[in-house]
């Protein structure tokens with residue numbers, strides 16, 4: 001029989017993600033897409049656009065803003081939102097710190113502080129399905145999560161109580177107050193993401209490609225100066241050619257030294273890399289052996 | 302781009318599934334340095350002299366604390382020949398539903414046994430689950446061969462015993478391959494072992510790279526559950542009305558005559574749309590939007606099928622269920638059935654049989670089906686639904702049984718009777734678990 005229409009790996013992943021978006025659109029009342037402007041969430045939005053074409057994406061976007069942003073990413077975020085004519089809700093960690101609902105952590109990292117504003121936004125807007133760009137290959141606790149991940153009224157992930165997820169029949173039923181996190185990119189690897197970005201010609205914030213930047217070394221990571229602070233005593237600023245493999249809270253997202261200035265160079269670099277993207281760039285995941293699991297249990301992405 | 306094989310591990314607790322998966326990842330150089338460092342550190346903390354490769358996959362804190370797998374881990378790796386999606390499932394009987402999760406989409410099951418124990422109760426249960434779910438091929442990995450001095454006789458005895466069981470479950474002989482391995486030391490996983498000179502079959506990886514992959518069912522009759530109706534109502538597309546979905550089986554071409562079920566309406570396909578432009582045809586696995594010749598009342602939950610070979614539309618059917626809930630199933634139970642994109646109310650009117658996966662025999666008219674039990678039932682739905690036999694179509698023959706009150710998934714449902722009629726087959730138990738009780742008690746089974 002003809003294989004003219006047989007799907008390759010990227011085609012399968014794309015088709016699976018589109019199927020997931022449409023299931024959620026068909027079964028939930030108030031879905032929302034988490035959108036930071038980073039590569040995974042940009043990919044997520046790209047797939048959502050494809051799933052509903054020629055109609056507009058039937059969901060708003062939500063950004064949980066740590067206040068520790070890279071300017072290029074926020075500009076990019078706003079440009080993409082305008083391009084697609086979508087509504088963007090922003091939940092600001094800074095607001096919570098300003099009025100005392102949250103306190104700055106001693107290490108200055110705000111990634112773990114995102115959970116409360118996220119859960120408040122979900123409650124206030126009555127969102128019942130929340131799309132995230134999480135991938136199982138990122139981290140071994142994520143590798144355990146379902147595509148439809150039921151969260152209790154406190155947004156908590158209860159790994160022992162996960163529903164069986166059979167075939168591609170997703171069960172999104174939930175009780176009032178509960179919601180479902182949905183991960184259409186579950187089965188993508190970092191390399192799949194880059195190959196697909198290349199194939200589709202998806203634009204990304206410039207900081208994913210090599211550029212000159214002043215950085216300083218802390219805990220083996222190249223951090224950039226920003227509103228979150230800069231080098232401490234004994235930490236020296238140097239200019240380097242770097243790029244970012246992940247984009248998160250600026251205070252704990254490291255740059256990697258890289259000459260990869262375009263997409264094919266990035267693909268070659270990722271394929272040859274001996275470090276995972278989180279291991280290379282995220283201080284928050286180095287906190288403990290179960291850092292990610294603990295944050296997810298608290299209601300994190 | 303290389304093709305893809307989806308596989309799931311299975312087998313009893315502690316038989317070495319996670320270690321084997323870790324070993325596959327490690328020996329194919331799929332583990333990156335920082336992940337490996339973390340495993341080295343964690344192994345050293347636990348007083349081990351060599352890295353415990355199961356820590357690569359046992360990603361939850363309680364899994365690492367107890368040294369067992371609780372839920373499925375999905376891992377991805379590729380060799381120049383193929384890409385692999387690996388589901389590492391738990392062996393403990395309490396978590397069978399997670400094993401079912403991993404196996405439901407697998408094209409190959411890697412079933413492990415501990416060479417010291419041979420085929421035991423849980424081996425037989427998992428083999429039955431894999432057979433029921435229609436996993437087309439099996440590997441029997443006779444693991445811990447290092448602990449039986451790489452003994453050929455032990456291997457052959459286990460292989461023979463298992464083959465008999467698999468054959469009784471309906472597997473053809475060439476669908477099952479037995480391999481002696483040591484997940485811990487790496488023998489015959491990726492590297493050929495010098496300690497099993499008597500074995501001349503493939504290593505596990507060689508087999509995974511060459512085993513035929515059963516392709517998506519492009520030749521099957523066309524099936525397309527409608528997920529969502531796309532109606533932009535924009536100035537550019539004022540009257541556009543497309544039916545979005547993923548082709549579940551078969552192939553559709555522009556011009557094809559179709560039926561819309563359960564209503565039984567007829568129309569023809571006038572267009573197959575994607576965001577990348579129109580297509581002339583689409584096959585199983587593709588997400589597309591169909592345009593039809595007539596303005597029909599079609600919504601989510603309807604099935605578009607080839608008019609030439611439509612599925613049976615019925616409100617009463619026979620099914621096999623794999624019960625996954627602590628709440629037992631009793632006759633007359635009111636449930637929800639999610640089939641394709643439609644969820645309907647249903648009653649399980651009768652429990653016909655309970656399948657004993659140990660003796661491969663059935664008990665007639667059981668009072669109930671409890672956690673992890675497999676049985677045949679009769680189902681009546683509040684509205685007719687279009688069903689195919691699971692053995693003909695793994696996608697449109699499958700359904701979920703859902704608790705209407707709390708929304709939980711109660712069972713994996715399969716239309717028809719996918720397991721062979723095996724009454725009267727002698728169980729081939731020999732040694733096994735009676736002599737070696739499952740001593741791996743769970744530490745705090747948790748709430």
Ligand SMILES: Nc1nc2c(ncn2[C@@H]2O[C@H](COP(=O)(O)OP(=O)(O)OP(=O)(O)O)[C@@H](O)[C@H]2O)c(=O)[nH]1
Nearest residue numbers: 314315316317318319320369370392445483484485
């Ligand atoms: N000697 C020897 N020990 C092994 C071998 N494979 C696994 N083990 C040991 O067996 C124990 C259990 O291994 P796991 O990989 O966790 O077993 P599992 O099948 O994944 O267990 P569950 O997921 O809990 O069902 C560990 O202590 C392993 O080191 C082997 O080939 N030889």
Ligand SMILES: [Mg+2]
Nearest residue numbers: 318319369370
């Ligand atoms: Mg395990």
